[in-house]
Amino acid sequence: MKVYEAYLDIETTGLSPIYSDITVIGIYLENSEDSIFIQLIGDDITPYNLSYIMEKVHTIYTYNGSRFDLPFINAKLGINLEDYAFHEDLMYRCWKRGLYGGLKKVEERLGIERKLKEVDGRMAVILWYKYIRHNDINALRLLLEYNKEDVMNLKILKEKLYSF
Template sequence: MEAYLDIETTGKRADEGMVVAIGLLKEQPAVRTCLNLREERRALEWLAEQLEGITCLITWFGSGFDLPFLKARAAVQRVDMRKLCELPTLDLCEWCRKNLLLSKYSLEAVANYFGLSRRVPFEGADVGALFKLAEAGDHSALRRIVEHCTEDLLLLRGIRRRLSDSLGL
């Protein structure tokens, strides 16, 4: 079974931030959130369990961000993430860069090109500010992070389906 993965973080590097949300889409999207290091460890353990039975993990720039970030955080949290290291992956961003001549390769830009769009406008840079609000008890801020992660997963699946239907990917 293929699955889609997306993460939200407080920083661009694992030594400067932590995981805020891990989203995984098998049949339905599921998102685990983290407001502290203990919750981050639990979310990483949840992901490790969820990887069982997955044959390919599909990401957007996962090879350059999501996967190295998760591996680094798993190592520091001492979570067994060997399955993540062994699992075949498909980085749709890299695939699009190599096979489609477009002017932009952000998830949003490629999704828009295929007629897919977000229901709620959101910038990835918003996650840091929303995290601080969520940390202070603002449940709506945490909900917005979850919604964003969920929408990223759905856009990923939509792009994958379009590429599969049209180009056999």
């Protein structure tokens, strides 16, 4: 039985799945009774682990996920998440309301708060390599916090988009 909505965002080492890897998959699962935030990191990013999480999901929400996150996951893990659940890319709902740009720009226009203003996708790559090459746990913590903020802000964005 599919009982959860999922908000999903990935971090990668670059823009091309041919030359890059997924470093973090952040997923917030929610239903009327409970919620859980999950992050798959590095070697924990496997087809089995992701499939196991997605088995109970009926709807996946992303921002630009139809052009980036889902194709990247499919290329790297061989999993088409749309085989598991309905996917709504919130970017297109934003476009219908005249809200263009990346997630952070849309958040700013809608008054969605962001604590980590200095971290972006490029910095996420740097943080990953600091962690991998120098065992910098603080870099990993910051990367995971950034990913979590992206994921949790998807929920806020969806709520705002559905309210007007």
